[in-house]
Amino acid sequence: DIQMTQSPSSLSASVGDRVTITCQASQDISNYLNWYQQKPGKAPKLLIYDASNLETGVPSRFSGSGSGTDFTFTISSLQPEDIATYYCQQYDNLSALTFGGGTKVEIK
Amino acid sequence: EVQLVESGGGLVQPGRSLRLSCAASGFTFDDYAMHWVRQAPGKGLEWVSGISWNSGSIGYADSVKGRFTISRDNAKNSLYLQMNSLRAEDTALYYCAKDLGAAPAGYFQHWGQGTLVTVSS
Numbered sequence: 001d002i003q004m005t006q007s008p009s010s011l012s013a014s015v016g017d018r019v020t021i022t023c024q025a026s027q028d029i030s031n032y033l034n035w036y037q038q039k040p041g042k043a044p045k046l047l048i049y050d051a052s053n054l055e056t057g058v059p060s061r062f063s064g065s066g067s068g069t070d071f072t073f074t075i076s077s078l079q080p081e082d083i084a085t086y087y088c089q090q091y092d093n094l095s096a097l098t099f100g101g102g103t104k105v106e107i108k
Numbered sequence: 109e110v111q112l113v114e115s116g117g118g119l120v121q122p123g124r125s126l127r128l129s130c131a132a133s134g135f136t137f138d139d140y141a142m143h144w145v146r147q148a149p150g151k152g153l154e155w156v157s158g159i160s161w162n163s164g165s166i167g168y169a170d171s172v173k174g175r176f177t178i179s180r181d182n183a184k185n186s187l188y189l190q191m192n193s194l195r196a197e198d199t200a201l202y203y204c205a206k207d208l209g210a211a212p213a214g215y216f217q218h219w220g221q222g223t224l225v226t227v228s229s
Binding site for chain 2: 001032034036038043044045046049055087089090091094095096097098099100101102
């Protein structure tokens with residue numbers, strides 16, 4: 001199975017800060033990568049698909065980039081409502097879809 | 109508005125069975141692939157199984173292969189997960205998720221609120 005290594009596992013930043021999360025695949029997955037946001041007690045929400053495409057209705061402060069094995073998720077200006085855990089997920093192998101371990105984002 | 113409502117969770121003893129259901133509304137159910145994704149308490153997300161619009165393409169995580177069976181009834185707009193030989197490590201919140209298209213492409217575009225399965229003696 002393709003392993004997804006996400007870092008950091010947690011971070012604390014101030015409102016307005018730029019936040020960056022990375023996700024590394026154990027093999028080349030082209031751009032077959034999605035990013036999700038999960039707020040406490042809620043179901044996950046798709047934010048970014050195909051590595052860099054913003055899902056409809058998602059604020060433009062969220063962005064994604066990368067291809068192959070290395071991917072980045074960015075919040076350009078952290079807002080209080082962005083407190084959540086963020087997950088990357090690969091879909092290169094449809095018989096073994098896998099998620100990263102998650103990054104918990106908190107406000108400093 | 110897309111709505112996915114899971115049901116069927118509960119407390120079950122190890123080795124027993126449970127059947128989860130997901131009732132879908134707000135979209136043309138038989139146009140989309142569907143998935144089950146689970147989350148153990150305090151842990152991350154794990155894909156469990158996916159099924160194409162016509163049940164012609166089905167996949168399972170290695171952790172549940174041979175024990176779980178995914179199915180759907182397009183006439184009833186419903187998705188199911190039959191879980192047999194349950195283990196303590198199957199304890200999790202089970203989410204139903206809708207894909208972007210008819211084939212299981214691996215996009216979890218919409219999610220239900222989940223149903224909790226607890227496996228314990």
